Amino acid sequence: MDFSNFLSRKVMNFFSLAIHALVIVFFAPWTFAATLPELPLVYIDTTFNLPLVNVITVNSGDNFQKALNRAELGDVIVLEAGATFQGPFTLPNKTTGSGWIYIMSSAYNKLPPLGTRVSPSDAPNMPSINVTSGGSAIRTADNAHHYRFVGIEFSPAEGEFVHNLIQIGNADTTEETLPHNIFFDRCYIHGDPALGGRRGIAMDGKGIAVIDSYVSGFIQTGFDTQALWAYNTLGPLKIVNNYLEGAGENVLIGGADPRIVNCVPSDIEIRHNHFHKPLDWKERRGTIKNLFELKNAKRVLIEGNIFENNWGDAQTGFAILFTVRNQSGKAPWSTVEDITFRYNKIINSDHGFNMLGIDLTYPSGSDVQTRILIQDNLLTDVRGRIFQILSGNNDLTIDHNTVLSGTHIATHDGLPKNDGFVFTNNILLKGSYGFFGSGAGEGNPCLAAYYEEGWTFDKNVIIGGHSNRYPQGNWFPPDITSVGFIDDGNYRLAPDSPFKNAGTDGKDIGADIDAIEAATAGVRTGNFLHLPRSLKIAPVE
Numbered sequence: 001m002d003f004s005n006f007l008s009r010k011v012m013n014f015f016s017l018a019i020h021a022l023v024i025v026f027f028a029p030w031t032f033a034a035t036l037p038e039l040p041l042v043y044i045d046t047t048f049n050l051p052l053v054n055v056i057t058v059n060s061g062d063n064f065q066k067a068l069n070r071a072e073l074g075d076v077i078v079l080e081a082g083a084t085f086q087g088p089f090t091l092p093n094k095t096t097g098s099g100w101i102y103i104m105s106s107a108y109n110k111l112p113p114l115g116t117r118v119s120p121s122d123a124p125n126m127p128s129i130n131v132t133s134g135g136s137a138i139r140t141a142d143n144a145h146h147y148r149f150v151g152i153e154f155s156p157a158e159g160e161f162v163h164n165l166i167q168i169g170n171a172d173t174t175e176e177t178l179p180h181n182i183f184f185d186r187c188y189i190h191g192d193p194a195l196g197g198r199r200g201i202a203m204d205g206k207g208i209a210v211i212d213s214y215v216s217g218f219i220q221t222g223f224d225t226q227a228l229w230a231y232n233t234l235g236p237l238k239i240v241n242n243y244l245e246g247a248g249e250n251v252l253i254g255g256a257d258p259r260i261v262n263c264v265p266s267d268i269e270i271r272h273n274h275f276h277k278p279l280d281w282k283e284r285r286g287t288i289k290n291l292f293e294l295k296n297a298k299r300v301l302i303e304g305n306i307f308e309n310n311w312g313d314a315q316t317g318f319a320i321l322f323t324v325r326n327q328s329g330k331a332p333w334s335t336v337e338d339i340t341f342r343y344n345k346i347i348n349s350d351h352g353f354n355m356l357g358i359d360l361t362y363p364s365g366s367d368v369q370t371r372i373l374i375q376d377n378l379l380t381d382v383r384g385r386i387f388q389i390l391s392g393n394n395d396l397t398i399d400h401n402t403v404l405s406g407t408h409i410a411t412h413d414g415l416p417k418n419d420g421f422v423f424t425n426n427i428l429l430k431g432s433y434g435f436f437g438s439g440a441g442e443g444n445p446c447l448a449a450y451y452e453e454g455w456t457f458d459k460n461v462i463i464g465g466h467s468n469r470y471p472q473g474n475w476f477p478p479d480i481t482s483v484g485f486i487d488d489g490n491y492r493l494a495p496d497s498p499f500k501n502a503g504t505d506g507k508d509i510g511a512d513i514d515a516i517e518a519a520t521a522g523v524r525t526g527n528f529l530h531l532p533r534s535l536k537i538a539p540v541e
Contacts, residue, residue, distance in 0.1 A: 033456070034395040034420045037338035037371040040267040040299045044209050044238040046183060048114045051099050052076060057106075058085070064129075065089050072097030073146055079127035081107035086157070088135035091144040091179070100181075105151035111186055117212045117241055117526020118151070118186045126153040126188060133160045136167040140179040140205065148183040154190075154200075161195045161220075169204030169232055173259045178233065179205035184213055189227075191217035196286070198223060200246070203230040209238035212526065216245040219286040224248035224255070231256045231296070236267035241528045243274045247286040248314075249321075250275045254295025257331040264335060268300040274523050277309040288313035291349070295325040296334040302341045304519030310349040317350025318388065324369045329362035339372045343512075343519035346377065351384040352406070357392035357418065368416075370394035376512045378491065379403040385411050386428065389450070395420040400503070402491050402511040403428045404480065409462070412437040412450040421455040425503040427483060427491075427510035430464040443469035459504050475499065 054075045058067045060083035067077050068089060074097040079085065094101065105111060107125035112118055129152060131137040137154050156162040166189065172178050182205055191197025196219035201210060208230075215227040227246040230237060230253050244250045253265050275291045291307045294300060310319045320341070326334040346352060357369040372393065379386065379401065386406045387398065391414035399422065403409075409428050412418075423435075437446030443465075447455060458473045461483060465476040475498075477483055484497025492513045493500050499509035522528055 034397045034422045035371055036395075036397065037340050037373050038299055039338075039340060040236065040269055040301055042236040042267040043269055044207055044236055046185070046209050046211050046238065048185070049100075050076065050102055059083065068092060071101050073101060074099040076102045076104065078104060078106050079152065081105045081125050081127055084128045084130060087129055087131040087137040089129065089138055091138065091140045091147050091182070093141045093143040093145065100146045100148050103147065103149050103152065108151055111151045112212070114185070115212065115241070115528045117243060117528070118188055118214050119243075119526070120188060120190075120214065120216075122151075123153050123188055126151050128153040128155060130155045130157045131160070131162060131165070132157050133162055136162070136164045138166045140168050140170065140182070142170065142172070142177040142179070144179040144182070146181045148185060149187055150185045151187065153188045156192045156195075156197060158192070159195070160192060161197060162191070163198040164202045165189060165191070165197060165199065166201040168202055168208055171232060171259050172204070175206075175234060175260055181207040183209040183211065185211050187213045189213060189215045191219065193217065196220050196225070196247075198225050199229055200227045201229070203228060203237055204232040206234060207236060208233070209240075210242055211238065211240045212242070212528070214243045216243065218245065219247035219281060219284065221285045221287055223287060224252070224289070225287070226250065226252045229255070230265050232258045232260055232263060233265050234260070234263055235265050237265065237269070239268075239270045239273060241272045241526060243276065243526065245276055245278070247277065247281060248289045249293045250277070250291050252293050252295070253297040253300070254325060254334065255293070255327060257326070257328045258296070262333050264296055264298050264333065266298045268297060270300065270302045270305065272304045272519070272523055272528055274526075275305060275307045279309060282311065289315045290321050291319045293321040293323065294336050294339065295323055295327065296331065297336055297339070299338045300340070302339070302344065304343050304523070306345045306347065306520055306523045307349070308347045312350050317384070318352065318354040319346050319349040319382070320353045322369060322372060323354060323356040324364060325359050326362035326364045332362070332364050334359065334364040336369045337371050341373065342375045342377065343516050344377045345516065345520055346379045346382060348381045349383070351388065352379055352382045352386040352403070354388045354390070355393055355396070356390045357394070358416070360391065360414070368392045368394050373397045373399070374401065375399045376515055377401045378511050378513065378516050380405065382406050384408065387411075389418060390414045392416040393418045393421075397422040398426065399423075400425045400507070400511055401428075402426070402513070404491070405429060407431040408433040409435045412440070412446055417450055417452045419452040419454070421451050423455070423457045423460065425459050425505070425507070425509050427461040427499070428463065429480075430462050434462065434465055434469070444471065447471070459502065459509060461499055461509050
């Protein structure tokens with residue numbers, strides 16, 4: 001025996017085993033748990049309590065502004081259905097009476113009941129409030145409060161382009177002057193059919209709600225357009241059971257520097273809405289960006305929505321953006337934090353989520369984007385990058401999602417590293433690139449390059465992936481058939497699936513499809529009456 005060769009082999013085997021053990025330890029799953037987001041502290045109560053103490057009737061040709069000036073809190077203003085009232089109109093600050101001023105259609109009984117969304121077909125049973133390009137149909141005086149519009153159509157006058165169809169707030173510089181408690185209930189709010197419009201409602205007040213409404217046709221070339229927008233409010237806001245259509249961002253929170261110092265829109269409930277871009281907008285001149293974006297917001301619940309149709313145009317085509325922005329450098333307190341995104345569907349988009357932790361153009365002090373939970377969502381026909389994670393996100397949890405398309409699971413770029421990351425219980429296609437980092441590569445090198453120590457990457461099913469590139473504790477079936485879905489299009493796991501009850505929490509790997517279907521039931525039709533309310537403010541588990 002060549003004793004020297006024997007020793008050499010022994011030494012080499014020892015070092016090989018030692019290195020292998022170090023690799024296993026280094027890339028084994030951590031037991032780290034990110035801090036989960038805080039849910040909204042305040043939820044707006046939109047219970048319908050019609051006072052019927054004093055009714056002011058406004059017929060076609062009557063002066064609606066005079067009725068607004070005359071009304072006291074607790075009065076009902078009834079506008080004649082089918083009549084048109086030419087704005088602009090201003091909601092005064094009321095100091096007499098008690099309760100709410102209801103402004104409603106004379107054909108209210110012909111409209112859908114509370115909890116059911118209106119549609120353009122309901123317009124004949126609505127009065128119309130419109131305005132020319134010189135103003136907004138509705139504006140607010142300082143401290144205007146406790147108005148509820150029910151069954152009203154808001155639109156530009158025919159052939160007019162309007163920037164802010166409904167303007168709540170006056171670029172207030174102090175919280176004390178903000179309008180508050182203004183609701184839009186079963187209203188049809190739309191741009192001009194030919195010219196579009198810039199914005200449906202600017203929601204810069206406290207306690208502003210849009211429910212059971214249809215907001216459509218807000219499209220323009222070369223400018224951001226939104227169905228709903230808020231930037232200069234401390235909240236709370238409620239956006240529930242609406243159809244929302246905007247070319248730029250269907251809903252945008254932030255995007256301009258607040259006039260109120262230290263203002264962060266907070267306590268925002270966004271549930272059961274259909275975010276949609278019509279496919280024929282691909283042929284129409286308009287600036288397309290995304291379906292939903294947060295630039296300055298905290299304590300936001302986004303639950304039970306359908307986000308549908310988004311493509312690259314003025315942006316690259318991400319459906320959802322969480323991108324902290326001190327927009328023009330005058331709001332260094334800007335932040336995106338405590339965001340819960342769950343039980344939603346994202347359908348037909350070029351890309352999924354874009355998350356920017358730090359605004360590198362106008363930094364926001366020491367704040368970074370923090371405490372975001374993306375849990376129990378279903379993404380279908382998302383063609384490119386599912387998650388884009390950039391520059392310093394803290395406490396990001398991506399858990400129990402099902403994604404069966406895409407070229408990348410995730411892409412990473414930019415410093416500082418992300419800190420506090422949990423990626424668990426997801427079912428995803430690897431695509432061409434997998435979990436990828438610019439300049440680092442796929443899997444373990446990406447985690448080492450773009451995350452501080454203390455991440456968890458565990459119990460994920462990465463279809464078509466390679467086990468030698470990822471931490472232990474994950475699975476890599478060769479194809480979708482091997483996952484064990486019930487059938488094509490039904491993404492529940494079959495009883496004999498190897499991933500049944502295999503999650504870190506004992507649940508099925510992937511999204512809770514039953515919970516998603518319950519939360520999104522009726523989103524396309526707007527029939528919310530039959531839905532259980534338990535999902536509305538359920539705690540994060």
